[in-house]
């Protein structure tokens with residue numbers, strides 16, 4: 001790492017002893033990025049911004065929140081009413097979770113479209129899936145904290161899934177609960193873990209960045225950077241582009257936080273938890289609905305749980321399930337169509353998950369579930385072998401340079 | 409893309425079918441506090457508070473409210489002291505170790521009609537009059553639903569037999585509700601000359617309950633407009649900056 005000559009003397013003094021400035025310069029300024037990244041590449045930095053927002057608002061909520069079954073609901077309402085700007089902090093945190101998932105889901109589908117998981121970025125992708133799992137655990141436990149009806153019954157339904165494990169299932173559930181039902185010990189441990197996991201996410205995000213900076217970003221063409229004419233320094237080009245994208249994001253986010261803060265929420269969660277009254281429909285938060293649909297599509301409880309976890313586990317294997325050598329769907333006409341079918345399939349799963357398992361929903365849920373696994377386990381390996389990709393451009397700058405050369 | 413559109417159409421069709429199965433959806437009302445610029449109509453809030461006090465407070469608590477919160481619906485310090493003083497609050501123990509009753513203060517919570525759930529059920533044929541302080545946020549349909557229940561006492565349709573002590577209601581889930589019709593025409597003497605029809609009282613009390621559910625609604629929307637304006641300008645500038653930075657690349 002060649003240290004740049006910093007003008008400021010203090011900066012030079014510090015950098016000589018603790019090379020943080022060289023590090024930043026290297027990772028931001030020198031770091032070459034492909035020049036053709038589209039706006040789909042904004043979602044990584046957006047996810048990072050939202051993670052920071054979640055931690056900051058979470059720390060302030062934690063100053064006023066009481067993790068006890070008798071006080072939790074009232075303490076959240078007190079935050080909403082009596083803490084200065086408490087309503088703002090809480091609505092940002094509550095909707096931030098939804099926006100976090102929207103961003104990360106787009107980020108993941110971006111990766112699937114452009115084959116971002118392919119060599120040499122397999123570990124980068126796998127770390128991303130680990131982040132997704134940690135986010136899911138964090139959001140699930142966070143949703144329990146306000147101790148409304150959905151908090152309580154959602155926690156009951158989801159923790160009960162572990163009872164499907166043969167022989168030790170019930171013992172595991174008792175262990176998770178810290179008792180014989182979801183109760184104060186459960187709330188306390190969920191709070192503890194809800195505070196801890198976001199910092200684990202930060203750690204995995206750092207590893208994700210280390211892996212990213214090893215080979216740099218992929219790009220919409222899916223071909224490697226061939227030389228300096230293909231790349232530009234991250235700063236100021238992508239800092240400017242990411243900042244603009246963040247502005248657009250904040251407009252959408254503020255629109256929901258200030259004008260429809262309960263858009264993603266369930267009215268039932270404004271009713272205090274009551275173990276004696278089961279709500280008519282127990283539904284998880286929207287970002288869990290597709291998994292919930294997969295769980296319920298399978299009549300056997302244990303197999304359902306396995307399928308649900310399997311739906312995420314296949315993502316770990318994706319770099320090896322996809323046998324195509326071309327990365328970007330731009331040059332894979334058949335894969336491109338199936339990609340969109342998968343997107344629709346996931347939306348259908350989400351819709352089925354939001355509805356009671358009756359009538360048509362059962363059949364649609366089963367077909368959509370089967371299709372989900374078909375896509376990853378059968379279609380991708382086979383398609384990669386038989387599909388004839390379109391010819392790839394010579395280099396990233398080639399398609400841009402060619403017409404210019406023609407003119408000369 | 410075509411596939412996407414047909415899939416969306418399919419979803420919408422499912423949605424319509426699901427809605428039809430769930431039954432009467434309360435009609436949407438016009439609320440002063442809805443929309444981006446919505447604020448609570450102060451006169452309606454105060455009338456609504458009066459309706460709550462005189463027609464609902466005998467059964468329903470609003471446990472999240474303190475008397476001091478009434479400042480938010482336009483009452484002055486002295487009015488609030490007077491309103492609070494009408495309530496009897498259990499306090500103590502005093503120096504002799506005894507509980508005692510005293511007049512309410514602005515810092516007290518709204519006094520609730522029943523000491524606990526069992527007492528509330530015992531006084532209402534076994535049904536529980538729910539705490540109303542969050543009710544417009546805690547029901548699908550929100551204020552429209554609550555308005556629907558309050559005005560939805562219609563003739564029991566032929567062929568429906570009600571259980572003992574129940575009333576027929578067009579919008580309450582299952583249609584059988586233990587609450588007797590709580591509003592009567594001119595049941596509440598309005599001071600400001602507004603005619604106290606059942607609809608007007610319902611409108612006013614629901615406005616009051618919507619405020620009770622979220623007293624910070626106005627502050628939220630006012631701040632939201634400023635924040636959005638700022639963000640739009642800032643994003644415009646960021647866009648210009650991005651264009652400038654990238655000008656030499658394309």
Ligand code: HEM
Pocket residue numbers: 051054055056057058059060061062065076090093094097100135138139140142143144145146194195198199201
């Ligand atoms: C990955 C980042 C995070 C996610 C996805 C997340 C998600 C959530 C969710 C979904 C809720 C329920 C909101 C509601 O419905 O009221 C919640 C509540 C809460 N979270 Fe987080 N959270 C994150 C980080 C944090 C951190 C770092 C802290 C503490 C330092 C924290 C503290 C709290 C507290 C105290 C509550 C309860 C108050 C409330 O429900 O509004 N969160 N979180």
